[in-house]
Each structure stands twice: as C-alpha cells, then as structure tokens.
Amino acid sequence: MSAFEIIGGKKLKGEITPQGAKNEALQIVSAVLLTEEKITISNIPDIVDVNKLIDLLKDLGVTVERLSKDTYTFEAKNIDLEYLNSDKFKKKGGALRGSVMIVGPLLARFGKAYIPKPGGDKIGRRRLDTHFLGFEKLGAKFHYNAVDNFFSVDATDLKGTYMLLDEASVTGTANVVMAAVLAKGTTTIYNAACEPYLQQLCKMLNRMGAKISGIGSNLLTIEGVTKLGGTEHRMLPDMIEIGSFIGLAAMTKSEITIKNVAYDELGVIPEVFKRLGIKLERRGDDIYIPSQESYEIDTFIDGSILTIADAPWPGFTPDLLSIVLVVATQAKGSVLIHQKMFESRLFFVDKLIDMGAQIILCDPHRANVIGLGRRNSLRGISMTSPDIRAGVSLLIAALSAEGKSTIYNIEQIDRGYQDIEERLRAIGANIKRVAVNE
Numbered sequence: 541m542s543a544f545e546i547i548g549g550k551k552l553k554g555e556i557t558p559q560g561a562k563n564e565a566l567q568i569v570s571a572v573l574l575t576e577e578k579i580t581i582s583n584i585p586d587i588v589d590v591n592k593l594i595d596l597l598k599d600l601g602v603t604v605e606r607l608s609k610d611t612y613t614f615e616a617k618n619i620d621l622e623y624l625n626s627d628k629f630k631k632k633g634g635a636l637r638g639s640v641m642i643v644g645p646l647l648a649r650f651g652k653a654y655i656p657k658p659g660g661d662k663i664g665r666r667r668l669d670t671h672f673l674g675f676e677k678l679g680a681k682f683h684y685n686a687v688d689n690f691f692s693v694d695a696t697d698l699k700g701t702y703m704l705l706d707e708a709s710v711t712g713t714a715n716v717v718m719a720a721v722l723a724k725g726t727t728t729i730y731n732a733a734c735e736p737y738l739q740q741l742c743k744m745l746n747r748m749g750a751k752i753s754g755i756g757s758n759l760l761t762i763e764g765v766t767k768l769g770g771t772e773h774r775m776l777p778d779m780i781e782i783g784s785f786i787g788l789a790a791m792t793k794s795e796i797t798i799k800n801v802a803y804d805e806l807g808v809i810p811e812v813f814k815r816l817g818i819k820l821e822r823r824g825d826d827i828y829i830p831s832q833e834s835y836e837i838d839t840f841i842d843g844s845i846l847t848i849a850d851a852p853w854p855g856f857t858p859d860l861l862s863i864v865l866v867v868a869t870q871a872k873g874s875v876l877i878h879q880k881m882f883e884s885r886l887f888f889v890d891k892l893i894d895m896g897a898q899i900i901l902c903d904p905h906r907a908n909v910i911g912l913g914r915r916n917s918l919r920g921i922s923m924t925s926p927d928i929r930a931g932v933s934l935l936i937a938a939l940s941a942e943g944k945s946t947i948y949n950i951e952q953i954d955r956g957y958q959d960i961e962e963r964l965r966a967i968g969a970n971i972k973r974v975a976v977n978e
C-alpha cells in the first residue's frame with residue numbers, strides 16, 4: 541500500500557503530455573481477440589488497469605510482445621478457452637471493469653465466453669444488462685450464476701438483427717459491436733454510445749476488415765464478415781487526464797501547456813471548463829492555460845446558478861465531474877454539480893469540506909459548490925481516495941492547499957494515471973510516494 545505526501549500552495553509551470561487513453565485502451569486491447577493475426581498498438585498507457593488486462597490476455601494464450609514503453613504487438617492465435625473456467629481467471633477477470641469487453645470478441649470468434657462480475661470503481665450500481673441483452677438479441681444464450689457472480693454466454697451462430705440498446709452504455713456498445721462484426725447478416729444498433737474511444741474502436745475494426753458505418757452517431761450498422769485480420773492502431777490522448785490537468789492549472793494558479801491533446805476529439809470539455817471562468821487557449825494541438833489569480837463561474841443567460849451535469853457523449857463525461865467540482869471550490873460564484881449517471885461518486889466532498897471548501901451535498905447525485913473566490917485557501921489534511929477520479933480531484937485539492945496533505949489508497953489513482961507523481965514533479969509539484977504499513 542502507498543500514499544502520496546503533498547506540500548501544497550506552490551505554483552506549477554511547464555509542459556505536460558497526456559498519456560494514451562485508459563478507457564480506449566481497454567476496448568482496443570480486448571479487440572485483439574477477434575483475429576489470429578498480429579495487431580500492433582501504440583500509445584498504450586502504462587497503468588494498472590491496462591496492464592491487468594494485458595496480463596489476462598497473456599494467460600488466455602495471446603502472444604504479447606512489448607516493442608517499446610507504449611507499443612505492443614498481440615497475436616491471439618492459440619486461445620486456451622479452458623482458462624476461462626479456472627479460479628485464477630475468476631480472480632483476475634473480476635479485478636477491473638474493462639475485462640468485461642473480452643466477452644464480445646470471445647463469443648464472436650469461439651461461440652462462448654464467461655466473465656466474473658467485473659470490478660472497477662465502486663461508484664454506484666454498475667449493471668451489465670445492456671451487454672447481455674445485446675448478445676441475446678444476436679442469438680446467444682445467457683446464464684448468470686448468482687452464487688459465484690459468474691456470467692456466461694454461448695451461441696452456435698450469431699445472427700445480425702436490429703436492436704435498440706436499453707441505455708447508451710460505453711462498454712456495452714463496444715462489447716456488442718465486437719460480437720456483431722463476425723455475426724451473419726446485418727446488425728443495426730440504435731442508442732449506441734458514440735464517444736471518441738468507441739469511434740476509435742470501430743475505425744480499428746474496419747481496418748481489420750469489419751464493415752461498420754454510422755461511426756460517431758448513435759445508429760451503427762454492421763455488416764457481418766467471416767474473418768478479421770491484423771492492423772496497427774494508435775490510441776488517442778486521455779481526455780480525462782487532459783481535463784484533470786486543466787483543473788490542476790486553474791486550482792494552483794499555474795501556467796501550463798498540455799501538449800498534443802487531439803483538441804477536435806475533446807467535445808464540450810474545454811467549454812465546460814471555460815464556463816467555470818478558466819482561461820484556456822488552443823495553440824495548434826496544445827492547450828495553453830495562463831496563470832490565473834481568480835476565475836469566475838458563469839451563470840445561465842437568465843442569471844440563474846449554472847448547473848454542470850453529465851450525459852452520454854456528446855454530453856459531458858461523468859468522469860470529469862469530480863474534477864470540475866474541486867475546481868469550483870476556489871472560483872468566484874456558485875455551481876450545481878449534477879452527477880446523473882452514478883450514485884456514489886460525490887461522497888468524497890466530505891474531504892473537501894474538511895479542507896475548508898463550502899459545499900452542500902444536496903443528495904447522492906447533486907452538490908452545490910459555493911466558490912471561496914480565493915478568500916481563503918484549502919487546508920492540507922489526511923484523506924483516503926475512494927475512486928480514481930475523486931482520488932485525482934483530492935490530489936489537485938492537496939496541491940492547491942496550504943500545508944501538508946496525505947492521500948491514502950492511491951492504488952485507485954494508479955489504475956488510470958501513469959507515473960503521475962514524476963510528471964507532476966517535472967512541472968514543480970512537491971509530491972512524493974511513500975509506503976504505508978498495513
């Protein structure tokens with residue numbers, strides 16, 4: 541177990557480059573199971589969740605070669621389906637959310653797949669109905685063993701069909717798309733999630749020989765093919781990291797340039813931070829954030845208090861709401877943060893309140909932040925990170941706070957942020973990782 545010790549209140553300065561996208565990597569790496577040919581993937585982030593998935597694929601028989609820090613080749617030629625029945629798989633497969641996306645490719649290529657209830661953040665109910673309803677529509681039989689929380693699907697032949705997803709689930713859409721590419725006939729998926737990472741997945745599948753159209757919309761049409769081949773793919777930069785760095789710069793009054801952000805793929809993210817009063821400038825494909833002594837939250841046109849809420853893409857991602865909330869604590873003005881998708885993602889505000897922030901948690905989904913307008917700084921405290929994004933939000937709060945903070949349970953942060961303390965130190969942060977005795 542480790543913790544971060546942070547001495548806050550320092551301005552940072554310099555350039556920072558986002559890692560490859562965690563949530564894209566989990567989709568793309570799962571897709572290698574769809575072919576026995578070689579797939580080369582670059583800009584893979586070196587983070588716990590992605591490494592766990594790669595490890596799982598190795599156990600399944602995929603030949604994995606690491607060509608450089610961020611580039612791997614995968615060859616899923618000799619898959620050991622027996623591994624799926626092992627206790628080792630039950631333990632490893634349940635350790636992360638992304639592992640659920642091996643089901644679609646395995647079902648499509650081998651006619652069966654199992655998965656233990658996947659892990660990921662404990663941020664409220666995280667159902668998998670969309671995934672399995674979709675597989676059933678394609679003709680698979682679904683079985684759920686409630687005793688050991690094991691999901692299984694099998695099918696002799698998957699058949700293309702029309703389906704209206706019960707919700708625009710990100711991993712659910714990815715999973716069903718990966719099953720449908722090898723189904724017989726045409727599948728039409730309406731209410732599909734359409735975020736850039738899914739677009740990336742569909743583009744990669746097309747390069748492998750799939751026939752997917754409607755990419756980027758919520759209506760995907762997939763003409764099934766009999767076989768897919770190898771390809772090369774490069775991951776987009778992680779938009780959640782980019783948003784985290786914008787928030788970090790504003791909170792710590794720092795002048796920061798975020799390099800190579802793939803700006804055109806960021807959707808409403810820059811606009812949402814601008815509505816908090818943060819100045820940011822697009823410079824080529826970088827984002828430049830000047831040092832700002834203060835920033836003021838916008839209101840709606842009629843003067844009423846701004847609400848920032850999550851929504852399926854192209855709405856604002858729920859993964860950045862915790863960051864927005866923290867940044868608002870030092871702004872002038874008020875904002876209502878409405879986390880519609882998850883039920884338990886806002887409870888971390890009690891730590892911010894202990895640090896001196898003014899926040900009213902209205903209910904599990906809504907928090908009203910009354911910005912301090914820098915009248916007083918947050919105070920450093922000891923705290924525990926409940927989930928990946930709350931963890932980084934607390935890290936940002938600690939970097940802006942007066943005095944020393946200690947953040948425990950940083951394994952949550954390590955799930956998704958690569959070498960975070962080194963990268964922050966490189967722009968001047970006073971942060972160190974310390975071992976904690978259990």
Ligand SMILES: CC(=O)N[C@H]1[C@@H](OP(=O)(O)OP(=O)(O)OC[C@H]2O[C@@H](n3ccc(=O)[nH]c3=O)[C@H](O)[C@@H]2O)O[C@H](CO)[C@@H](O)[C@@H]1O
Pocket residue numbers: 563566637638664665666667707708709710711712852857858859880881882
């Ligand atoms: C590994 C991975 O990629 N994880 C991401 C993925 O999780 P994941 O794919 O698990 O999330 P889903 O898109 O399935 O759903 C997220 C939550 O939102 C709810 N929901 C979803 C769609 C909708 O139209 N209405 C609605 O209420 C779901 O019930 C669920 O509680 O997408 C989430 C939503 O962007 C992100 O927070 C996660 O970081």
Ligand SMILES: C=C(OP(=O)(O)O)C(=O)O
Pocket residue numbers: 562563589636637638659660661859928929956
């Ligand atoms: C909730 C997240 O991850 P996961 O779906 O892997 O729990 C996240 O990336 O913010």
